Amino acid sequence: MNKEVKWMSESLWKKIAIWVTSLMLLILVALTFDTVSQITEGTSRVPDYSVINNKIFYEYDKKRDILAPVIGELSPLFGKELDKSEAKELVNLGKLTIQAKNCMNCHTILGNGAYYAPDLTKAWLDKGWGSESVRETLMLSFLLDPETNARSFGTNRKMPNLGMSEEEARGVIAYLKWMSSIDTNGFPAHFESIEQDKESK
Amino acid sequence: MKTPSVIKGLRLGQQIAIKYFFAAMILFCAQMIFGLIAGLQFILPEFLYQILDFNVTRMVHINAMIIWLLFGFMGSVYWLVEDEAGSDLVGYKLGNIGFWVLLIAVIVVVLVYLIVQVGPGTESSLWFINEGREYIEAPRWADIGIVAVMLIFFYNIAATFSKGKWSGISGVLVLDLLALAGVYLAGMFYSTNISIDQFWWWWVVHLWVEATWEVLVACIMAWGLIQTIGASRKIVTTWLYVEVALMFGSGILGLGHHYFWIGTPEYWLTVGGFFSALEPIPLVAMLVHAVYDAGTKNLKVSNHPAFAWFIAHVFGNFLGAGVWGFFQTLPQINLYTHGTQWSASHGHLAFFGAYVTINVAMFYMAVQKLRGNIAMGSGLLNKYRWKTSLILLNVGALGMTVALLIAGYEQAFIERAVGGSTWSGYFSAQRDSTFIASMHWRMLFGILMTVGTFFLAWDLLTIGKKNKNPVFETT
Ligand code: HEM
Ligand code: HEM
Ligand SMILES: [Fe+2]
Numbered sequence: 001m002n003k004e005v006k007w008m009s010e011s012l013w014k015k016i017a018i019w020v021t022s023l024m025l026l027i028l029v030a031l032t033f034d035t036v037s038q039i040t041e042g043t044s045r046v047p048d049y050s051v052i053n054n055k056i057f058y059e060y061d062k063k064r065d066i067l068a069p070v071i072g073e074l075s076p077l078f079g080k081e082l083d084k085s086e087a088k089e090l091v092n093l094g095k096l097t098i099q100a101k102n103c104m105n106c107h108t109i110l111g112n113g114a115y116y117a118p119d120l121t122k123a124w125l126d127k128g129w130g131s132e133s134v135r136e137t138l139m140l141s142f143l144l145d146p147e148t149n150a151r152s153f154g155t156n157r158k159m160p161n162l163g164m165s166e167e168e169a170r171g172v173i174a175y176l177k178w179m180s181s182i183d184t185n186g187f188p189a190h191f192e193s194i195e196q197d198k199e200s201k
Numbered sequence: 202m203k204t205p206s207v208i209k210g211l212r213l214g215q216q217i218a219i220k221y222f223f224a225a226m227i228l229f230c231a232q233m234i235f236g237l238i239a240g241l242q243f244i245l246p247e248f249l250y251q252i253l254d255f256n257v258t259r260m261v262h263i264n265a266m267i268i269w270l271l272f273g274f275m276g277s278v279y280w281l282v283e284d285e286a287g288s289d290l291v292g293y294k295l296g297n298i299g300f301w302v303l304l305i306a307v308i309v310v311v312l313v314y315l316i317v318q319v320g321p322g323t324e325s326s327l328w329f330i331n332e333g334r335e336y337i338e339a340p341r342w343a344d345i346g347i348v349a350v351m352l353i354f355f356y357n358i359a360a361t362f363s364k365g366k367w368s369g370i371s372g373v374l375v376l377d378l379l380a381l382a383g384v385y386l387a388g389m390f391y392s393t394n395i396s397i398d399q400f401w402w403w404w405v406v407h408l409w410v411e412a413t414w415e416v417l418v419a420c421i422m423a424w425g426l427i428q429t430i431g432a433s434r435k436i437v438t439t440w441l442y443v444e445v446a447l448m449f450g451s452g453i454l455g456l457g458h459h460y461f462w463i464g465t466p467e468y469w470l471t472v473g474g475f476f477s478a479l480e481p482i483p484l485v486a487m488l489v490h491a492v493y494d495a496g497t498k499n500l501k502v503s504n505h506p507a508f509a510w511f512i513a514h515v516f517g518n519f520l521g522a523g524v525w526g527f528f529q530t531l532p533q534i535n536l537y538t539h540g541t542q543w544s545a546s547h548g549h550l551a552f553f554g555a556y557v558t559i560n561v562a563m564f565y566m567a568v569q570k571l572r573g574n575i576a577m578g579s580g581l582l583n584k585y586r587w588k589t590s591l592i593l594l595n596v597g598a599l600g601m602t603v604a605l606l607i608a609g610y611e612q613a614f615i616e617r618a619v620g621g622s623t624w625s626g627y628f629s630a631q632r633d634s635t636f637i638a639s640m641h642w643r644m645l646f647g648i649l650m651t652v653g654t655f656f657l658a659w660d661l662l663t664i665g666k667k668n669k670n671p672v673f674e675t676t
Contacts, residue, residue: 010369010435013442020446024453031472039396039464046396046464092393097322099333099391105256110463111540112399113335115612116243116255118627119540128624147251153628157246160254168322179395185470187462188622189536 045183050087052077052174056181058125058193066186073199077174078136087174094175097168106159109179111187117159124173124180125193132196136173143169210573213290214279214361219571220300221276222564226658228269228307229557233651235262240647243640257318260331260338261311266552267336268307273560274417275354278374280567281424282358288365292357299353306346310339327391334398336406337388344389351382369438373445374420381413396464403459410551411480411522412452418514418559419444419487425511425562429502432494440490447483455480458530462539470532477530481523491515504569504577506587506664510562513595517554525550525602537617542639543609550602557594564661572665582667586660593653600646608639 042048055072076082082090098104104113107120118126128151129135142149144166146159164172211219239258242248249258283290290296313330320326327333328341339347355378362371388405392398423441426432457473491512502508525547529538538544565587569577612630620626630636 008439010439010442013439013446014369017442017445017449021449021453024449028453028456031468035400035460035465035469036397038466039394039400041394045466046394049393088393093322095393095395095398096324096326100320100322100326100330102256102260102319102331102333102338104333104335105259105338106254108540110395110399112402112459112463113540114256114259115540115542115545116259118624119622122622123624126624151624151628152246153625153632155246155628155631157243157631158250160251162319165321171322182396182464184462184464185467187536187539188617190618190621191623192621 047071047178047181048084048087049091049174049178050082050084051181052087052091052177053081055196055198056124056177057196057198058122058180058191064186067189067191068183068186069181071181072196077177078170090171090174091178093168093171094173095171097164097172098175101162101164110182110184116157119188120176120179121182121184121188122180122191122193124176125191127192127194129194132194135194139173139176140166140169143172210570212283213293214282214296215567215570217290217293217296217300218276218280218567220297221272221279222567224300224304225269225272225276225560226564226661228265228272230654230658232262232265232269233647233654235259235265237644237647237651238262240640240644244637244644253315254318257314261314263336264311264314264338270414270552270556270560272303273556273563274414274421276567277421277560277563278354278358278378278417280563281421282361282371283365285368285371285424286362286365288361290357291360291364292353295353296357299350299357302346303350306343306350310343313340314338324391334388334402337385337402341389344385348382348385348389351385355379355382368434369441370420370423373416373441377413377416377420381409381417384408384413399463400460400465403456407456407459408453410555411455411526412449414556415448415452415483415518415522416445418518418555419448421559421563422487422491422511422514425507425559425566426491426494428566429504429508429511430494440486444483444487447479447486451476451479451482455530458532458535461532461535474530474532478527480530481519481527484519484523488515488519502578504565505579505581505584506577506591506660507562507565507569509587509591510558510565513591514555514558514562517550517558517595517598519554521547521550521552521554521602525606537613538609541609541612541617542605543613546602546605546609549605550598553594553598557598561594561657564657565664568661568664572668575665575668577665577668580668581665583660583663586656587664590653590656590660593649593656597646597648597650597653601643601650604639604642604646608636608643611636611639 039046051071053074053076055075057070057072058067059070061068106114106117108115109120111119111121129138143164145161147161150158152158235258238249238253239255239262242255242258279296317330320330331338331340358378359375362375384405387401419441423437426437427434454472455477457469458477460469460473495512529535529543529547569575611633615633616622616626616630620629
């Protein structure tokens with residue numbers, strides 16, 4: 001073991017380590033530039049926040065063989081159409097609330113976070129909200145008082161009251177609606193959405 | 202070169218290291234307590250409901266972990282820096298100030314987590330209460346403090362090597378510390394856009410645990426192998442370079458296994474799947490290397506507990522990160538396991554196997570010298586203490602991992618494959634009797650681990666105090 005074998009030489013491996021690391025970093029930086037440009041809001045993968053003015057579907061895409069979001073006709077959240085900057089402001093309030101209330105240490109969002117409560121990626125499209133017409137009201141009352149409105153499905157696991165203001169809860173709902181329009185390469189799979197009327201194209 | 206100064210048997214950096222280790226051990230105990238509470242809330246959801254909710258207990262659990270492991274690493278580096286540099290620490294006072302600033306910051310952050318818990322949806326909540334981003338929840342003011350302390354730390358280490366001498370190990374170590382601190386900056390800004398948010402969040406989390414932390418422990422292991430079994434520096438250094446090449450070669454682009462479903466483009470399915478599938482290779486290499494070294498050298502080590510924990514590290518890293526990580530790293534599988542108890546299963550065994558183990562090994566290295574270079578081999582008194590804690594912690598970790606794996610399997614099947622990850626699908630899995638049983642087993646093994654942790658603390662406080670036979674002189 002102690003005799004010098006060429007391919008086990010210290011200086012050779014030092015060079016390899018440096019080159020391999022540099023190469024990988026270079027590729028990562030290049031891919032990062034490309035990815036960030038593709039996931040900035042307002043792209044086909046991550047729509048602009050004003051998408052909350054429209055219906056969002058999650059449908060089977062034959063070509064890709066996965067479920068993918070489809071943006072439908074106008075259907076403003078809380079019946080009020082917002083311009084780009086108003087939409088951003090509302091969604092941003094939702095994001096700040098989600099961080100400040102630490103939702104991700106109970107829930108997963110895009111599959112990341114904690115496993116104590118349901119994934120919120122497509123919460124806007126969840127069948128649990130019954131029907132399109134009552135969804136917004138139900139979501140609002142649930143977020144404002146999750147204790148009284150608990151479902152828990154017999155587990156008794158309830159979401160606590162997080163002291164959200166109504167405006168914050170609206171922001172959160174806008175956030176969830178916007179998030180459901182992100183193209184997540186088919187995650188979650190087999191998700192069955194809430195019934196939504198669709199204009200025939 | 203002047204001979205390094207030694208006070209009370211400990212060098213300057215080692216005196217700072219003892220402080221870090223002490224604080225780390227206390228936080229380790231806190232981590233276990235909060236883990237138990239969080240685990241209990243799965244079984245008894247009313248427990249501390251609206252008083253100390255799951256999101257708070259879990260946050261304290263995982264933050265205590267991150268912080269104590271970092272404390273342990275900083276302590277480890279302070280511990281070995283002077284021996285490796287052959288010189289005194291440049292900034293003893295500075296290092297001490299850094300430690301106290303960091304400790305006070307941690308205490309304030311935790312108190313705010315426990316008392317204030319959550320804030321209104323404003324930027325100032327993120328600055329002063331918590332950022333709500335898993336593992337790096339610490340509010341922004343604390344982020345800035347952490348970076349400042351890391352800079353002090355980095356300066357201290359790099360300047361000490363510059364004053365003394367550089368080696369292969371120290372070269373890798375210093376560059377790696379720089380990368381470790383640099384990557385943290387990627388987690389320090391806010392974005393409305395969740396895809397952008399998680400993209401950079403994973404830079405911190407993944408590039409820490411699967412790249413920079415791995416290389417950091419490889420450096421500590423390299424030093425440990427030389428110290429405990431007198432392995433040849435040349436061979437160890439060569440291996441370290443091999444490890445770096447393999448680890449960064451696979452781990453940097455392996456980052457892509459977190460970019461399957463967060464809005465990022467489809468090419469990550471290929472890039473992430475391929476490179477992360479290679480990530481176990483360096484861990485296998487490490488295992489082979491360590492077993493080979495342990496087998497060829499005579500095993501007359503003078504520090505049995507440290508050696509046992511070094512071995513636990515090698516196996517734990519391979520199993521927890523390499524095997525358990527590999528299970529779910531291909532996109533076809535990850536589509537179903539993503540964000541279920543599978544991740545928790547892997548997360549527990551990987552963090553325990555790779556990082557708890559090596560920190561405990563370093564605690565034992567340190568305590569040996571602290572008690573006056575006593576022999577910690579077969580003649581040691583109260584050997585049962587370290588052995589009990591070793592067994593309880595490792596059996597507990599493995600048992601918990603298996604319980605979570607079973608829970609994860611049920612969840613992936615019932616919630617993901619059948620239930621389509623809906624609200625009701627989620628609860629179908631949570632109600633499943635096998636799932637519930639697994640949550641109870643997790644608690645049982647968690648209790649074993651907690652008892653093991655307290656045994657460890659007790660052992661570290663007492664080990665070797667009554668032994669009066671110093672065995673060796675460190676050079
Ligand atoms: C010591 C090294 C490692 C540690 C400490 C570690 C830890 C973790 C943790 C804590 C998570 C969960 C993150 C979350 O909260 O969402 C995670 C996720 C993951 N890890 Fe590791 N890991 C390590 C190495 C590896 C390796 C080598 C692989 C692959 C071969 C791997 C594959 C994965 C995958 C695919 C996920 C995503 C799980 C999901 O989709 O939810 N890990 N890791
Ligand atoms: C007393 C023993 C322990 C118990 C009862 C326990 C319990 C828990 C619980 C309930 C969670 C939340 C999982 C979820 O969101 O569903 C968790 C998360 C976590 N724990 Fe522990 N834990 C223990 C020990 C440890 C140890 C020793 C480590 C490693 C050093 C660790 C590392 C983690 C990590 C990394 C997570 C986040 C996992 C993820 O998101 O994938 N825990 N633990
Ligand atoms: Fe990873």
